[in-house]
Amino acid sequence: MYDFSISQNQTPAELYGDLTSAAAALTDGEPDAIANMANISALIWQYIPDLNWAGFYRVIDDELVLGPFQGKTACIRIAMGKGVCGTAASTNQVQRVADVHSFPGHITCDADSRSELVVPVCKDGQVIAVLDLDSPLPDRFSDDDETGITELIGSIANSLG
Numbered sequence: 001m002y003d004f005s006i007s008q009n010q011t012p013a014e015l016y017g018d019l020t021s022a023a024a025a026l027t028d029g030e031p032d033a034i035a036n037m038a039n040i041s042a043l044i045w046q047y048i049p050d051l052n053w054a055g056f057y058r059v060i061d062d063e064l065v066l067g068p069f070q071g072k073t074a075c076i077r078i079a080m081g082k083g084v085c086g087t088a089a090s091t092n093q094v095q096r097v098a099d100v101h102s103f104p105g106h107i108t109c110d111a112d113s114r115s116e117l118v119v120p121v122c123k124d125g126q127v128i129a130v131l132d133l134d135s136p137l138p139d140r141f142s143d144d145d146e147t148g149i150t151e152l153i154g155s156i157a158n159s160l161g
């Protein structure tokens with residue numbers, strides 16, 4: 001068990017700075033990508049408020065396959081280009097969706113989800129996974145969240161595949 005004593009009562013830049021340091025400590029020297037994804041999804045779940053799902057889908061044989069996550073059970077396979085996750089993976093572009101009901105082809109895994117942030121995980125120039133964060137709040141994710149999560153994932157991407 002790790003105790004990072006991260007305060008949620010600080011600016012987004014401070015919070016994501018602390019989370020990025022914690023993510024580096026958690027993955028340091030650990031080569032197993034699944035173990036690292038498990039701990040990173042737990043870290044995010046513990047310290048980022050107002051989430052109802054946080055986890056990874058891995059790219060396997062040109063398809064997204066459910067990886068380590070926190071939250072309710074979820075759909076296991078997503079085709080590239082489908083839904084928010086498949087769009088992030090096929091375009092290698094962050095998808096920040098203020099209202100999932102207005103996203104064409106959104107895949108409903110948890111009916112509570114209202115907004116979503118999906119960040120591609122790249123290693124050696126390839127998308128190897130995506131991190132998917134869902135919130136029950138509309139328009140939950142800000143520019144600061146997108147920047148902070150993107151930097152966190154970028155800093156440990158080599159430990160996730």
Ligand code: SME
Binds near residue numbers: 082105110132134
């Ligand atoms: N909503 C996602 C599917 C994954 S679940 O939210 C965990 C999508 O449309 O890609």
